[in-house]
Amino acid sequence: MCLAVPGKVVSVVEEEGLNFRRGKVDFGGVLKEVCLAYTPEAAVGDYVLVHVGFSLSIVDEAEAQKIFETLREMEQLEELEGP
């Protein structure tokens, strides 16, 4: 099960303890309140994957870039190999 959308944490509320840790996450301009209990390290500015109102994972921005590095290398190889 499937639909988890990446969004940026813009605020965090922690007073009531870890299990009620929540925050506002920005999805391209839409703000939704999200339960952050499962990503205790998620801080303002981090991107998290949100599924049914819960963050499940912090997006690793460095890893996210790797596919594009691989593609760039592929492109260079293709150019070398010629048409």
Added chain:
Amino acid sequence: MKFLDEYREGPAAAQLARSIRRTARHPWTLMEVCGGQTHTIVKSGLVDLLPPDITLVHGPGCPVCVTPVELIDKAIAIAARPETIFCSFGDMLRVPGSSKSLLDVKASGADVRIVYSPLDAVKLARGNPSREVVFFAVGFETTAPANAMAVWQAEREGIHNFSILVAHVLVPPAMEAILSSPNCRIHAFLAAGHVCTVMGWEEYEPIARRWQVPIIVTGFEPLDLLEGVQMAVAQLEQGRAEVENQYRRAVRREGNRPAQQRIAEVFEIGPRKWRGIGEIPASGLRLRERYRAFDAEERFPIGIGPVEESSECIAGLVLQGLKKPFECPAFGTRCTPESPLGAPMVSSEGACAAYYLYGRRPHEGSESELPSAAPGR
């Protein structure tokens, strides 16, 4: 939108497609497990970018499709009670039970509400102390942490008019059931990326070893799926059978420990019946003893009548990837999204609905008129 748009770019997709073409030397059949992945494949016409020898088969990763008829019937019976507010994700509303769907019973006046999160259902329970709020807890492991938290919070806060109807299923037993079928023709799996953000991928390693199948933990955007295919094909050509992680930006090997802990606290593993496949041992979740009071099946002992089965729907064969939807005689004629014979035609990424919307209208005649509606794939 960051971390979405970049993974939908045409030129990058074309590049990955070329890489797959270069790597694939033999015909291979891959199964993507998750319904959300099927949805992307179908919506983006991804199959058009693959070489003809690579076949993608849609697996049973649509919890909507595999929720047993009896549970839908129970949901409907509970929803029909005047004191209940029945909450569900939108996905479940159109799935037919023995004689009707939740949407039908809503049309007849039952208080059925679509919610975005199980916490919304807890909120409703808090705000409506004289009503019984029941949440339809359907899903794979991805949704289990949310449902576990909802029950956990309800217990802590003493919200007693809240219960869940559990229909949780687990992916690894389903994969093993498919692999152990004598007709299995799957060479490699694209594992469900969001399930793995929760569970990690440790539990897939023994499966890859035992069955000698590559398993690629794959994301949900077009570039993710293409890279996943590329990685699977590369392993197959090299004769390897390992678990690899394509969805590196979201998944770690150990998964999400706090989420796993909360699931283990609230739920335990038990047998579950999969619609179209039958009972698979240790393939579902049920509430632990301590939280049994929140179990809607115990709170509302429902005697339901005999379950109506039609022999025309071949959902079981489709869900296991053994047949394609258009090989079903009822496809597109007696069975359409408006009048479905089975769940895979209703769910937005049920394999049959996907094919119906993506390519096939048999009564319209030649498929060759449509761009690359290639049923042979």
Added chain:
Amino acid sequence: MKEVNLSCPVPRPADDFIVLAHGGGGKLTNQLIERVFLPAFGCPALDARHDGAVLNLNGLRLAFTTDSYVVRPLVFPGGNIGDLAVNGTVNDLAMCGARPLYMSAGFILEEGLPMDLLRSIVASMRIAAERAGVQLVTGDTKVVDKGKGDGVFVNTAGIGTVETSLQIGPAAVRAGDAIIVSGDLGAHGVAILSVRESLEFEAPIESDTAPLWAPVEVLLQARIEVHCLRDLTRGGLASAVNEIATAAHMGMEITESALPVREPVRGACEILGLDPMYVANEGRFVVFVPERDADRAVELLRGFSVSKDATRVGRVVEAHAGVVTLASRIGGHRVLDMLSGEQLPRIC
């Protein structure tokens, strides 16, 4: 290991009673029209299956339309049911190529409706009518028991004069025609959902409800050969294009990367699992013109704030008559079907 248990239910037919999906603007709505209304009332005007009827009255071409407004919530960012009622009626007439002139409004009010709310709805209608250049000349009021209505239902009828000799409608659509959409998609549907789902926006998404006669008039005056017009309402762009494809018995191709959708609308659709192509609009239309007129039509439309984001999104083709296909961003193709039932938020 396991025996395959075929487990399928007996289907419930969709035509025992009315379900919400019958009002969704998609397949079931069209089925209802075809199976219940047309057999009873069928006549050439109805059979044209266009937004309004164009009638000949002693040499004068009159457009006549009717509509009902049942939106919930009654008030939403960007407007209320009153704005929809006026603009929707005006737009149905505009889609016939007619100058909107007069309209009626029948109100079905639920007992207990706050008077202030009614006043503000009526005030909005007055402003919208002025803006659209239309006069509300007759009306009716009924009150139903509490619980028998959603606060307010409004039914309208509109009359306008067709000032072009063009026959505008699906029958005029030709292979090679450009398909142009007048602006960004999905704002109205998301504005409604934002209230229902408690979505917050950095900058609130407002309904796009607006009168559309002005840009249409300019196209006609510039002698653009307008073949077909349709305003996008429930069921979104996909449903409108499908309806025309079916009525015209022509194939159509839409290019996904050309579709204008604003980021917050996209964000809302992503988290709810909705497709913007199927989300309702109330101030957008699609126009079919010959290829040679397409660039000029887009330029003219962009001169109006209500259509400043007009853009070409597809074309009419000879192949696959009656079917609409989509060229996806990654270069794949698929059929873009009409909405099947209501689009429900999904998690899978």
